[in-house]
Amino acid sequence: MSKEKRLHPFFIIYGIWKLIKENFIPIILLYIVNAGTESLLIRTLQILFLIYFLGRIIYLNLKWITLRYSVFDETIQIKTGVFKKTDKILPFDKIQNIHKQKSILHKMFGCTTLTLETGLAGGDSSVKFDALKMKDAEQLERLILTVKERQESSLEAENEDLVNVHNTKEYITKGTLLFKPEKKDLLKASFTSFSFLIIIPIIFGIYDNLDMFFNVDDITNDFLHFITQSWLITSILITILVIVSVTIGIARTFLKYGKYEIYSDKDSIYIRKGVLEEIHFSIDKNKVQAVQIEQSIIKRILRLAEVKLVTAGEAGDSEHNTNSLFPFMPIDLAFTIIEEMLPDYKINKNMHRLTKKALLLRMIRPSYIWLIVTIITLYFFKNLWYISIVFLAFIYLNRIIDYKNSFYLLNGEFIQLKSGSIWSIFIISKRSKVIEIELKQSKLQKLFGLSTFKISNRSKPLVTDSYFEDAPIEQATEFYHWYMKRSKEVQLEK
Amino acid sequence: MENIPEPSQKIEQDYVKVIRISELIGKTIFLFIIIGLYIMQKIFNWPPWIGIVLIFLFVLSCIWLLWGIFVKPFYLQKSWRYEISEEFAQMKKGIITVTHQVVPMTKVQSVELYQGPILRKYKLFSIKIGTMGTSHEIPGLTEQEAKEIRDTIAHYAKIKEVE
Numbered sequence: 001m002s003k004e005k006r007l008h009p010f011f012i013i014y015g016i017w018k019l020i021k022e023n024f025i026p027i028i029l030l031y032i033v034n035a036g037t038e039s040l041l042i043r044t045l046q047i048l049f050l051i052y053f054l055g056r057i058i059y060l061n062l063k064w065i066t067l068r069y070s071v072f073d074e075t076i077q078i079k080t081g082v083f084k085k086t087d088k089i090l091p092f093d094k095i096q097n098i099h100k101q102k103s104i105l106h107k108m109f110g111c112t113t114l115t116l117e118t119g120l121a122g123g124d125s126s127v128k129f130d131a132l133k134m135k136d137a138e139q140l141e142r143l144i145l146t147v148k149e150r151q152e153s154s155l156e157a158e159n160e161d162l163v164n165v166h167n168t169k170e171y172i173t174k175g176t177l178l179f180k181p182e183k184k185d186l187l188k189a190s191f192t193s194f195s196f197l198i199i200i201p202i203i204f205g206i207y208d209n210l211d212m213f214f215n216v217d218d219i220t221n222d223f224l225h226f227i228t229q230s231w232l233i234t235s236i237l238i239t240i241l242v243i244v245s246v247t248i249g250i251a252r253t254f255l256k257y258g259k260y261e262i263y264s265d266k267d268s269i270y271i272r273k274g275v276l277e278e279i280h281f282s283i284d285k286n287k288v289q290a291v292q293i294e295q296s297i298i299k300r301i302l303r304l305a306e307v308k309l310v311t312a313g314e315a316g317d318s319e320h321n322t323n324s325l326f327p328f329m330p331i332d333l334a335f336t337i338i339e340e341m342l343p344d345y346k347i348n349k350n351m352h353r354l355t356k357k358a359l360l361l362r363m364i365r366p367s368y369i370w371l372i373v374t375i376i377t378l379y380f381f382k383n384l385w386y387i388s389i390v391f392l393a394f395i396y397l398n399r400i401i402d403y404k405n406s407f408y409l410l411n412g413e414f415i416q417l418k419s420g421s422i423w424s425i426f427i428i429s430k431r432s433k434v435i436e437i438e439l440k441q442s443k444l445q446k447l448f449g450l451s452t453f454k455i456s457n458r459s460k461p462l463v464t465d466s467y468f469e470d471a472p473i474e475q476a477t478e479f480y481h482w483y484m485k486r487s488k489e490v491q492l493e494k
Numbered sequence: 495m496e497n498i499p500e501p502s503q504k505i506e507q508d509y510v511k512v513i514r515i516s517e518l519i520g521k522t523i524f525l526f527i528i529i530g531l532y533i534m535q536k537i538f539n540w541p542p543w544i545g546i547v548l549i550f551l552f553v554l555s556c557i558w559l560l561w562g563i564f565v566k567p568f569y570l571q572k573s574w575r576y577e578i579s580e581e582f583a584q585m586k587k588g589i590i591t592v593t594h595q596v597v598p599m600t601k602v603q604s605v606e607l608y609q610g611p612i613l614r615k616y617k618l619f620s621i622k623i624g625t626m627g628t629s630h631e632i633p634g635l636t637e638q639e640a641k642e643i644r645d646t647i648a649h650y651a652k653i654k655e656v657e
Contacts (some may be wrong), residue, residue, distance in 0.1 A: 379543060435601045435626060439498065439594040446592075456628070463627030479496040485598060487581055490600070 004068040010109040011131035015060040092147040100280035175263035189328035190253035288428035289457040302473035312458040358470035432489040451476040501577030501584040508616045510567040529589035602651035604613025
C-alpha cells in the first residue's frame with residue numbers, strides 16, 4: 001500500500017533540542033561562564049565538547065536518513081540503524097497500546113511522537129517514532145485501530161451470528177467522556193501531592209549551580225544575617241516563600257493535570273493529559289488484567305484515590321505512568337468510573353473484614369526488624385533507647401491500621417482484596433485473569449486457624465502479586481475451590 | 495489447610511539424602527565464611543561488636559546445620575506433594591510454613607528436566623516449570639516419572655487461552 005517514508009525532518013530539531021537539554025549544564029559552564037577563557041584545559045574541553053556535539057548532530061542526521069518505515073495493509077515495517085541495521089515488521093494485531101505525546105516544540109511543527117506498544121516481553125517490544133506529522137500519526141493510528149477492530153469482529157463473527165461488522169472506527173474523541181477533573185479536585189490534588197514542596201529542590205538546584213561559579217556560602221551567610229536581624233523581615237520573607245511555593249505547586253498541578261480527559265468506547269480507554277505537553281494514550285480493554293485503587297493516608301482523609309489499570313505488556317513510558325488513570329480521583333467517583341469503563345466489572349463494596357483472631361495474632365507476632373533495631377540502638381546508642389519504644393509503637397500502629405484496612409471478597413468470578421496501612425491498595429480481578437495462586441500457613445497461623453493467600457496477575461513488566469494475610473482458613477479454602485473452577489470462564493484458543 | 499485436598503503424588507524417598515548432602519555442603523561453606531571473617535576480625539582489629547555478631551551467627555548456623563541435616567530433609571521429603579492434571583499443576587510443601595501453589599496449565603511457558611551432580615548420584619531428576627514471571631520446581635523424581643511429567647505438561651501447556 002505504501003512506499004517507504006521517513007520521519008518529519010523535525011526529528012533532527014527535536015534531537016538537537018534533547019541533546020541541548022541533556023547537556024545543559026556543561027554548555028552553560030563551558031561556553032557562557034567560561035567564555036573567552038585563557039585556560040588551556042577549558043579551551044581543550046570546549047573544543048572536545050564541540051566535536052562531540054557536532055558528532056552527535058551528524059549521527060542524528062544519519063539516523064534520520066536511515067530510519068524508514070512502510071505501512072502495509074496489516075503490518076508496519078521499520079528499518080533503522082546507522083552502524084547496525086535492523087529491520088522490524090510489526091503486525092497491527094500485536095499492538096496493544098498506542099501513545100501520542102506532543103511537547104510545545106512538537107506543536108510548533110505540527111508533529112507528535114507516537115509509540116506503538118506490543119504485549120511481547122523483551123527490549124524490542126515497543127516502537128517509538130520521535131517525530132511524525134500529526135496527519136500521518138492519526139492516519140496510522142486509525143489504520144491500526146481499524147485493522148484490529150476488523151480482526152476482532154471477524155473473531156466474534158465466528159462465534160456469534162449476529163454481529164455487525166463495522167470496519168470504520170470513529171476516531172478517538174467519539175468515545176464518551178468518563179472523567180474530567182474539576183477545579184476543586186485539582187486544588188486538593190496539589191496539596192496531596194505535596195507538589196508545592198517542589199520549591200525546595202529548585203532552591204537547592206539553583207544554589208548548587210551557583211556554587212560552582214561564586215562563593216555562595218559567604219553571600220548566604222550575609223543574607224542569613226540580614227534576614228534574622230528583625231522578626232518583621234523574617235516573617236515577611238517566610239510568607240513570601242510560602243505563597244510562592246504554594247502558587248508554584250498549584251500551577252504545576254494545573255499544568256500537569258489541568259486538561260485531563262478520560263474517554264471510553266467499546267474496546268478502548270483513551271486518556272489525554274497535559275496543558276503544555278500533550279500526552280495521548282489508549283489502553284485496550286481486553287488487556288486489562290486487574291484494577292487497583294491506591295490511597296495514601298492523606299488521600300484517604302481527602303477521600304481521593306489513584307486508579308490504576310494492571311495491563312499486560314511491556315511498560316512503554318514509566319515516566320508518564322501510563323497505567324494510572326488519574327492520581328487524585330474522588331473515591332466514590334472512582335468506583336462508578338471503573339464500572340462504566342469496564343462494564344463487565346462489578347464492584348461490591350460490602351467486603352469481609354478480618355476476624356478478631358487475626359488482630360490477636362498480629363499483636364503477638366514477633367517483629368524481627370524491631371528486635372534488630374533494638375539491639376543496634378542499645379549497643380551503639382544507649383542514650384537513644386526510646387527509639388526502640390517509638391519504633392515498637394509505630395509497628396503496632398501500622399499493624400492495627402492494616403487490620404482495620406484489610407478486606408476480602410469473592411463475588412462470582414471476581415476477587416476483591418484490600419490491605420495496607422499507610423499506603424492502602426484495593427485490587428479487583430477476574431478469575432480468568434489470575435494466572436497463579438498460592439496458599440500459605442505458618443505454624444503460628446495454624447494455631448489460630450488463619451492463613452495467607454496470594455494472587456498473581458500479568459502486568460508490566462511481568463507479574464503483580466497481591467497478598468492477603470491472616471484470612472480465616474475457611475476463606476482460604478473457599479478461595480482455593482473458587483480458583484479451581486477457573487475453567488468455567490476461560491476460553492481456549494483453537 | 496485441612497479442607498483443601500492435598501495433591502496426590504509424593505516424591506522419592508532417596509530425595510532425603512539429596513537434601514541432606516546439599517544442606518551439608520551449603521551450610522558448611524557458610525560456616526567457613528563466618529570462621530574466616532572471625533579470624534580476620536582478630537587479625538585486623540575490627541570493632542569488637544563484629545566479633546560478637548559473628549559468634550552469634552556461628553551458633554545460629556550450627557543449629558541451622560544440624561536442623562538441615564537431621565530434621566529438614568526428612569520432613570521436606572515427607573511433606574512434598576504434587577499433582578499434574580489437565581488444568582492445573584499443584585505443588586505443596588513445608589512443615590513450619592506450608593505453601594500450596596496452583597498454576598493453570600495454560601500459563602506454563604516452559605518445562606525443563608534438570609539433574610545436578612547430587613541428584614545424578616541417586617539417579618533422580620527435578621522438573622522446573624516456568625511461567626510468565628515465576629519458576630516452580632518438583633524435585634526428587636525418577637527418570638521415568640520425570641519424563642512422563644515433562645511430556646504431560648508439555649502436552650497440556652500447548653493449549654492456550656484467549657487473553
